[in-house]
Amino acid sequence: MPSEPMQTSLSMPYKRKLAERGRLGRLLADIKKNKVSYLFLAPYGIIFLFFTVLPVVISIGFSFTYYNILEPPQWIGWRNYINLFLADEVFLISIKNTFLLAAITGSLGYFASFFFAWLINELPRRIRPFFVLIFYAPALAGYAVSQIWGILFSGDAYGWMNGFLMKLGIIREPIYWLTDPNYMLPVLIVVVLWMSLSHGFLAFVAGLQTVDRSLYEAGYTDGIRNRWQELWYITLPSMRPQLMFGAVMSITSSFAIHDVLVPLVGFPSTDYAAHTVVSHLVDYGSFRFEMGYASAIATVLFLVMVGTNKIVQRLLRKVGQ
Amino acid sequence: MRTMKLLRPSNLSRSLGGDILNLLFLILCGCLMALPLLYTIFQALKPLDEIFIFPPRFYVRNPTLDNFVQLLVMMGESWVPFSRYLFNTIFVTITGTIGHVIVASMAAFVLAKHRFPGQNLFFNIVILALMFSYHVTAIPNYLIMARLNWVDTYLALIVPYFSYPLGLFLMKQFMDQIPDSLLESARIDGASEFRIFWKIVMPSVKPAWLTLIIFIFQQLWTMQGGVYIYSEQLKTLSYAFSQILLGGAVTIARAGVSGAVGLLMMIPPIVLFIVTQSNIMETMATSGIKE
Numbered sequence: 156m157p158s159e160p161m162q163t164s165l166s167m168p169y170k171r172k173l174a175e176r177g178r179l180g181r182l183l184a185d186i187k188k189n190k191v192s193y194l195f196l197a198p199y200g201i202i203f204l205f206f207t208v209l210p211v212v213i214s215i216g217f218s219f220t221y222y223n224i225l226e227p228p229q230w231i232g233w234r235n236y237i238n239l240f241l242a243d244e245v246f247l248i249s250i251k252n253t254f255l256l257a258a259i260t261g262s263l264g265y266f267a268s269f270f271f272a273w274l275i276n277e278l279p280r281r282i283r284p285f286f287v288l289i290f291y292a293p294a295l296a297g298y299a300v301s302q303i304w305g306i307l308f309s310g311d312a313y314g315w316m317n318g319f320l321m322k323l324g325i326i327r328e329p330i331y332w333l334t335d336p337n338y339m340l341p342v343l344i345v346v347v348l349w350m351s352l353s354h355g356f357l358a359f360v361a362g363l364q365t366v367d368r369s370l371y372e373a374g375y376t377d378g379i380r381n382r383w384q385e386l387w388y389i390t391l392p393s394m395r396p397q398l399m400f401g402a403v404m405s406i407t408s409s410f411a412i413h414d415v416l417v418p419l420v421g422f423p424s425t426d427y428a429a430h431t432v433v434s435h436l437v438d439y440g441s442f443r444f445e446m447g448y449a450s451a452i453a454t455v456l457f458l459v460m461v462g463t464n465k466i467v468q469r470l471l472r473k474v475g476q
Numbered sequence: 477m478r479t480m481k482l483l484r485p486s487n488l489s490r491s492l493g494g495d496i497l498n499l500l501f502l503i504l505c506g507c508l509m510a511l512p513l514l515y516t517i518f519q520a521l522k523p524l525d526e527i528f529i530f531p532p533r534f535y536v537r538n539p540t541l542d543n544f545v546q547l548l549v550m551m552g553e554s555w556v557p558f559s560r561y562l563f564n565t566i567f568v569t570i571t572g573t574i575g576h577v578i579v580a581s582m583a584a585f586v587l588a589k590h591r592f593p594g595q596n597l598f599f600n601i602v603i604l605a606l607m608f609s610y611h612v613t614a615i616p617n618y619l620i621m622a623r624l625n626w627v628d629t630y631l632a633l634i635v636p637y638f639s640y641p642l643g644l645f646l647m648k649q650f651m652d653q654i655p656d657s658l659l660e661s662a663r664i665d666g667a668s669e670f671r672i673f674w675k676i677v678m679p680s681v682k683p684a685w686l687t688l689i690i691f692i693f694q695q696l697w698t699m700q701g702g703v704y705i706y707s708e709q710l711k712t713l714s715y716a717f718s719q720i721l722l723g724g725a726v727t728i729a730r731a732g733v734s735g736a737v738g739l740l741m742m743i744p745p746i747v748l749f750i751v752t753q754s755n756i757m758e759t760m761a762t763s764g765i766k767e
Binding site for chain 1: 502691
């Protein structure tokens with residue numbers, strides 16, 4: 156829709172009607188005039204509508220129903236949401252785990268992405284690509300080799316971590332890293348952090364190279380002494396768009412942790428100790444076929460992600476001030 | 477003096493000590509990051525007696541290709557020929573990648589270079605879509621696929637990726653930089669919009685499409701097909717490998733094979749990234765979300 160300025164001076168209803176018809180007519184003419192643009196947009200737009208926009212709308216609709224795929228959905232109002240927050244203990248565990256994982260891996264991963272990108276940018280130009288590759292490789296190939304962590308943290312004495320600690324004499328018998336509820340989350344956090352230098356990291360590395368050199372020169376004459384001052388007063392403020400992009404990427408991935416935990420701690424994990432909101436969603440959607448309930452979980456997750464993004468973006472506007 | 481020049485051009489706010497410290501710190505952290513990947517390589521080359529040794533050894537002493545041979549034997553015994561899984565993955569990856577690059581670039585072109593009603597709304601919805609993972613839409617997606625009769629076909633795997641929001645977003649940001657005058661002069665020469673898109677815009681955004689290729693490749697390469705595919709003949713390589721590893725990586729008999737599988741799966745994306753790295757960096761420089 157074109158954002159036409161509101162015509163407040165026209166208070167009489169029939170005049171407004173006339174104006175609106177004019178507006179609609181203009182819109183139709185506009186669409187006709189821009190036929191080519193819409194044709195270009197159409198393939199993407201249609202696929203996006205069918206497999207992204209429509210699913211979100213349907214999901215919100217289903218969340219107010221009882222739906223098991225075989226029978227038609229029944230409207231049950233807010234009951235799914237009420238059950239989620241008041242009667243589902245596992246959901247509360249999963250919410251707690253998700254927030255914990257997101258708070259730790261999301262924020263640390265984000266800061267690490269920027270920090271390492273910045274340090275790499277301080278290196279001579281010629282050796283930068285090598286370091287970018289080394290730091291980005293886990294995110295690139297990490298999912299394919301995530302079972303290697305299963306071997307590193309294997310629960311027997313042949314697991315590398317256990318063997319290492321036993322050889323040093325720190326522990327006397329192997330720790331069940333991946334089945335003992337006390338150790339699952341910390342191990343998971345390590346693995347997720349290892350893979351977290353992802354799209355945001357690349358955006359930061361690239362963005363740092365394009366910061367206007369003359370800003371730095373102006374900074375030196377204004378008395379900037381060291382690289383830390385330079386970072387806060389010049390580099391960060393001019394990187395704000397990339398910082399926004401990186402934040403979106405890391406929030407999205409840190410709230411949606413599930414795929415990586417399945418090969419490590421199993422699904423479901425012992426005592427649901429590593430259960431996340433997405434795990435809960437997969438459980439109800441793909442195993443129990445309670446689509447209405449699963450949709451309610453998805454809707455909650457969606458709102459949490461968008462809400463967190465809005466808050467973080469507001470915070471990022473304060474950078475360098 | 478020479479070392480200082482070697483490390484970086486002289487700069488007012490930099491100290492040599494800090495530069496050296498930075499390099500050492502990055503080397504240390506880089507080693508930590510590379511450790512699990514190195515371990516995958518070593519694990520893939522270890523003979524059985526070195527996999528089960530106490531205390532466990534990080535590196536391999538007598539490298540062997542036994543694990544790969546064993547993997548081949550297992551693949552040969554599988555119900556569906558191994559080559560079929562490989563074909564499926566390659567087919568899905570290539571068509572999905574090409575389709576995504578073309579569809580997303582066409583949309584990005586008009587979003588960046590045309591002015592028409594609804595364009596900002598559309599782009600804002602795409603940015604919003606960056607914010608949620610596919611899990612959120614998985615259930616209705618399945619129902620839509622079922623309605624379209626796409627379940628158990630390649631279409632269910634490929635088509636949704638055509639509209640991968642990250643690709644459109646990056647492409648649009650990159651195309652914003654193309655000078656309008658370039659397109660205007662082509663229009664005066666009477667070129668159609670499609671011709672302008674195909675002959676002028678696309679060749680000049682090569683870095684961006686290479687970036688889209690690597691990101692979408694990453695998604696498609698490890699895709700297992702999940703609930704959409706139930707015919708064994710249509711399953712992907714990643715699925716077949718995950719079946720071999722079923723029971724977890726700690727399954728005694730398959731500990732070596734799992735290393736081999738991991739190594740094979742991680743090589744293609746890394747090689748692709750090395751080849752395209754400079755182009756990707758050029759694209760990511762324009763990736764910012766403007767307020």
